[in-house]
Amino acid sequence: MQIQFDNEFGNNFDLSPIFKPKSMVVVGVSQQNYMNPGTTIFLKNFFEMDLGSNTFGVNPKGGFIESQKLYENIKSIPINPDISVIAIIPKLAVNAVKELIEKNTKGIIIISGGFAEAGKEGKKLQDEIKKLCIDANVPLIGPNCIGIYNPPYIDTIFLPTEKLILPRKGNVAIISQSGGIMLDQFFLSCYERNIGVSAGVSIGNKAVINEIHLLDYFAKDVDTNVIAFYIEGFEQLQGRKFLESSKKISKDIIIYQGGKTDIAKSAVQSHTASLASNFQIAKSAFKQFGIILPETEEEVGNYIKTYSVITKRKPAFNFKNYLEGNVVVLTVSGGHGVVCVDLLENYKLKIVKFETNEIEKLKNLVNETIQNIGSFNNPIDLTGSATDEDIIKILDFLFQLDKIDIIIAIVVPYPPAISIQIGRKISFIARHYNKPLICFVPYIEKYNLIREALELYNIPVAHTVSEAVQMAAAIRDKSRAILRLSYRQ
Amino acid sequence: MQIQFDNEFGNNFDLSPIFKPKSMVVVGVSQQNYMNPGTTIFLKNFFEMDLGSNTFGVNPKGGFIESQKLYENIKSIPINPDISVIAIIPKLAVNAVKELIEKNTKGIIIISGGFAEAGKEGKKLQDEIKKLCIDANVPLIGPNCIGIYNPPYIDTIFLPTEKLILPRKGNVAIISQSGGIMLDQFFLSCYERNIGVSAGVSIGNKAVINEIHLLDYFAKDVDTNVIAFYIEGFEQLQGRKFLESSKKISKDIIIYQGGKTDIAKSAVQSHTASLASNFQIAKSAFKQFGIILPETEEEVGNYIKTYSVITKRKPAFNFKNYLEGNVVVLTVSGGHGVVCVDLLENYKLKIVKFETNEIEKLKNLVNETIQNIGSFNNPIDLTGSATDEDIIKILDFLFQLDKIDIIIAIVVPYPPAISIQIGRKISFIARHYNKPLICFVPYIEKYNLIREALELYNIPVAHTVSEAVQMAAAIRDKSRAILRLSYRQ
Numbered sequence: 001m002q003i004q005f006d007n008e009f010g011n012n013f014d015l016s017p018i019f020k021p022k023s024m025v026v027v028g029v030s031q032q033n034y035m036n037p038g039t040t041i042f043l044k045n046f047f048e049m050d051l052g053s054n055t056f057g058v059n060p061k062g063g064f065i066e067s068q069k070l071y072e073n074i075k076s077i078p079i080n081p082d083i084s085v086i087a088i089i090p091k092l093a094v095n096a097v098k099e100l101i102e103k104n105t106k107g108i109i110i111i112s113g114g115f116a117e118a119g120k121e122g123k124k125l126q127d128e129i130k131k132l133c134i135d136a137n138v139p140l141i142g143p144n145c146i147g148i149y150n151p152p153y154i155d156t157i158f159l160p161t162e163k164l165i166l167p168r169k170g171n172v173a174i175i176s177q178s179g180g181i182m183l184d185q186f187f188l189s190c191y192e193r194n195i196g197v198s199a200g201v202s203i204g205n206k207a208v209i210n211e212i213h214l215l216d217y218f219a220k221d222v223d224t225n226v227i228a229f230y231i232e233g234f235e236q237l238q239g240r241k242f243l244e245s246s247k248k249i250s251k252d253i254i255i256y257q258g259g260k261t262d263i264a265k266s267a268v269q270s271h272t273a274s275l276a277s278n279f280q281i282a283k284s285a286f287k288q289f290g291i292i293l294p295e296t297e298e299e300v301g302n303y304i305k306t307y308s309v310i311t312k313r314k315p316a317f318n319f320k321n322y323l324e325g326n327v328v329v330l331t332v333s334g335g336h337g338v339v340c341v342d343l344l345e346n347y348k349l350k351i352v353k354f355e356t357n358e359i360e361k362l363k364n365l366v367n368e369t370i371q372n373i374g375s376f377n378n379p380i381d382l383t384g385s386a387t388d389e390d391i392i393k394i395l396d397f398l399f400q401l402d403k404i405d406i407i408i409a410i411v412v413p414y415p416p417a418i419s420i421q422i423g424r425k426i427s428f429i430a431r432h433y434n435k436p437l438i439c440f441v442p443y444i445e446k447y448n449l450i451r452e453a454l455e456l457y458n459i460p461v462a463h464t465v466s467e468a469v470q471m472a473a474a475i476r477d478k479s480r481a482i483l484r485l486s487y488r489q
Numbered sequence: 490m491q492i493q494f495d496n497e498f499g500n501n502f503d504l505s506p507i508f509k510p511k512s513m514v515v516v517g518v519s520q521q522n523y524m525n526p527g528t529t530i531f532l533k534n535f536f537e538m539d540l541g542s543n544t545f546g547v548n549p550k551g552g553f554i555e556s557q558k559l560y561e562n563i564k565s566i567p568i569n570p571d572i573s574v575i576a577i578i579p580k581l582a583v584n585a586v587k588e589l590i591e592k593n594t595k596g597i598i599i600i601s602g603g604f605a606e607a608g609k610e611g612k613k614l615q616d617e618i619k620k621l622c623i624d625a626n627v628p629l630i631g632p633n634c635i636g637i638y639n640p641p642y643i644d645t646i647f648l649p650t651e652k653l654i655l656p657r658k659g660n661v662a663i664i665s666q667s668g669g670i671m672l673d674q675f676f677l678s679c680y681e682r683n684i685g686v687s688a689g690v691s692i693g694n695k696a697v698i699n700e701i702h703l704l705d706y707f708a709k710d711v712d713t714n715v716i717a718f719y720i721e722g723f724e725q726l727q728g729r730k731f732l733e734s735s736k737k738i739s740k741d742i743i744i745y746q747g748g749k750t751d752i753a754k755s756a757v758q759s760h761t762a763s764l765a766s767n768f769q770i771a772k773s774a775f776k777q778f779g780i781i782l783p784e785t786e787e788e789v790g791n792y793i794k795t796y797s798v799i800t801k802r803k804p805a806f807n808f809k810n811y812l813e814g815n816v817v818v819l820t821v822s823g824g825h826g827v828v829c830v831d832l833l834e835n836y837k838l839k840i841v842k843f844e845t846n847e848i849e850k851l852k853n854l855v856n857e858t859i860q861n862i863g864s865f866n867n868p869i870d871l872t873g874s875a876t877d878e879d880i881i882k883i884l885d886f887l888f889q890l891d892k893i894d895i896i897i898a899i900v901v902p903y904p905p906a907i908s909i910q911i912g913r914k915i916s917f918i919a920r921h922y923n924k925p926l927i928c929f930v931p932y933i934e935k936y937n938l939i940r941e942a943l944e945l946y947n948i949p950v951a952h953t954v955s956e957a958v959q960m961a962a963a964i965r966d967k968s969r970a971i972l973r974l975s976y977r978q
């Protein structure tokens with residue numbers, strides 16, 4: 001069967017056996033070198049994943065590792081592997097692929113580098129492998145990647161687990177052209193923000209499996225609500241297909257794009273052999289299809305967090321209400337209010353104006369000290385004299401005001417009369433209203449009790465004022481994305 | 490003696506006794522209410538500062554607190570206090586100021602709010618107090634502030650210490666119009682970045698003591714190398730005087746400005762009764778005088794950190810060399826290189842281009858695997874196969890290349906062959922060269938050993954790629970600031 005090399009082969013691969021394999025072969029396991037990538041992958045899946053002794057290693061010299069026999073060649077392995085991981089040099093990889101296909105493997109991950117990204121010769125080997133896999137309808141991830149992280153089923157990250165920072169399980173799928181970006185900018189960022197990850201995939205040179213296949217896979221994955229990509233470049237045709245696929249998906253799709261500037265584009269070429277896309281053109285097309293495009297690493301973290309948290313909310317928010325991005329800021333520190341309003345304007349969010357009667361009402365809700373020294377315009381500044389009760393009463397009022405789309409509550413918990421129960425008190429008010437609330441609570445250990453009480457009720461918590469503003473922007477952007485998408489469908 | 494209210498009184502106050510007082514009076518200490526601000530300040534200085542039993546409290550009903558007598562009025566206090574803290578309502582404060590001046594206090598801090606920021610009546614009381622202090626040449630900090638944090642001498646933050654996140658001692662002085670911004674955006678940000686603080690001052694309505702007095706004070710303070718301000722507004726005359734003062738100072742001066750947008754400006758008015766300046770006009774004047782103006786909370790943290798760390802470097806850097814901001818990026822993760830170059834262009838830093846012979850030289854320095862799969866343009870990508878030795882050899886070469894001003898080394902420590910000694914190894918190379926190096930090492934507990942080894946040698950360490958880029962911008966900006974200042978002097 002001859003298949004064209006123009007990526008017209010998409011969507012026919014069954015990726016389930018490679019995300020939840022029952023057996024694994026690792027080609028290239030060293031007995032001696034504990035730093036060897038294949039050895040690390042073998043040991044990880046043998047010891048740390050459910051695969052256990054269904055992990056099989058290949059080493060031309062045979063031998064044993066952890067009492068488990070190493071096979072001298074692929075043929076002699078006693079099973080037909082669900083997933084096969086190749087960690088040997090490119091010129092030996094082609095034959096390994098052939099033999100693994102003969103073994104009826106259900107998928108292959110090539111972690112080795114030195115293929116298309118390294119020049120002409122590598123490109124030739126990659127194309128050979130690509131043809132073999134497509135002809136046999138075997139999904140191939142990589143080469144030049146770290147593969148799949150989906151514990152407790154599979155983990156092909158060839159770096160020692162103790163060297164990594166791994167997020168908890170959750171509802172965000174991460175697909176990254178760069179393994180490093182997945183491990184650091186996504187995993188670390190998720191870890192720090194308490195964002196749960198359903199699975200991570202590093203796709204490297206994406207010879208066969210690309211973003212489109214993974215978008216389709218995670219669209220159907222019941223554990224995933226948010227699908228986040230790091231993309232350095234699309235072939236033009238792939239970009240169009242990606243957009244077509246995205247139309248059918250109601251989950252949040254986030255793309256963080258690297259290689260926007262000219263020099264970065266040439267760095268992309270030597271990194272994963274991709275053609276960095278023209279970002280400006282791509283951007284407007286993506287936006288039209290309701291895809292979210294944060295610009296910075298920080299925005300990526302905050303957007304993912306917002307969607308991860310608020311999609312768990314029951315009853316669900318009615319996002320068509322927040323298109324305008326009308327924000328009110330409640331603070332106990334005047335300076336934070338000032339800084340927040342500056343940032344809201346940068347993000348083109350609107351700052352709700354209160355009528356005189358509303359200001360009077362707000363004032364009458366709080367204790368006498370605050371009536372004298374507080375400020376009841378937007379930002380509402382309750383000052384360091386704020387008590388839990390003042391905050392709750394004001395929030396209750398703000399939730400009911402129709403002209404407000406999003407509330408940012410800057411609950412710096414330093415004032416003496418703010419208690420450690422403030423998180424749960426706020427959650428108990430928020431759940432009565434269909435209006436998003438974002439809280440600012442410093443993300444430090446001694447205030448975890450406040451933060452957790454909020455996040456357990458699906459209220460996103462920001463560590464800085466700019467994080468809070470980016471979260472508000474994320475909600476406004478999601479409303480607009482839903483609207484745009486509804487026009488296209 | 491009649492003195493005009495136009496701030497022409499500046500620079501004559503001796504602030505030493507209020508930063509290092511030998512005795513303190515707190516007016517407004519409650520025996521019953523543990524949340525009372527005066528009580529908190531009394532107990533803090535009594536228990537936590539060196540002042541101990543030289544802390545005296547005033548309560549009209551007398552009584553005792555912690556076995557220490559409370560005095561019924563100011564007159565009956567048995568000493569002449571160095572510093573007096575007023576924590577009572579505005580209309581009672583005027584008389585307290587009078588009595589404290591009669592007691593020959595060397596300085597007053599009024600933490601109470603409800604003065605000029607609260608309206609006409611408060612403004613009148615504030616003006617009365619201002620006149621009393623200026624006539625008596627007594628420096629007054631506040632009102633509507635949290636005063637001075639300068640342990641182990643004095644701490645007038647009226648919030649319980651256990652509720653705060655306090656940075657270690659170091660060389661950065663912080664002066665903030667907003668107490669909340671000082672405690673959260675500065676102190677927390679310093680704590681997280683391991684930045685040491687020499688002292689913090691929250692100046693609130695700045696009736697008498699303003700930024701200019703504190704600039705002069707910290708210019709002479711031997712413990713301070715970096716002076717960082719949060720400013721919401723200057724009176725025009727003050728702005729000019731500030732710039733004149735700054736010309737004489739060789740320390741780094743950083744201003745973070747709040748109230749840039751229109752709505753934020755009106756929030757400033759109700760917060761500290763200041764006129765928010767026209768930011769664009771102020772900005773160009775400040776820049777001309779070599780003052781550094783980071784735009785965001787994150788930039789503030791990263792700029793302060795950079796200056797705090799590199800000013801400790803011996804022998805000192807020759808900053809006139811880094812005007813161009815020619816940066817090279819060394820990475821072990823290709824994606825990080827791509828993202829870094831995108832950000833460098835955003836900050837208008839230049840990306841050094843290598844000649845063919847330089848690329849050859851770079852390639853010959855590393856192990857064979859990297860020679861095949863690495864990339865030796867800028868960004869230099871050593872890939873996950875990098876060893877300590879590869880990194881050190883490349884750095885040694887880069888330090889010697891004249892066309893490079895600043896090196897960013899993205900040392901994600903996940904690759905198996907990067908050791909825990911990499912920090913100290915890098916430090917030992919860096920100290921031989923007069924060229925700034927910025928390292929990226931995730932700021933997490935298990936990699937503290939690497940980070941500390943770098944920071945002990947005054948190499949700033951970034952937690953994210955954007956932090957690293959902002960640190961490089963900080964160095965370029967400092968070079969330019971020194972140049973600009975040299976033209977004006």
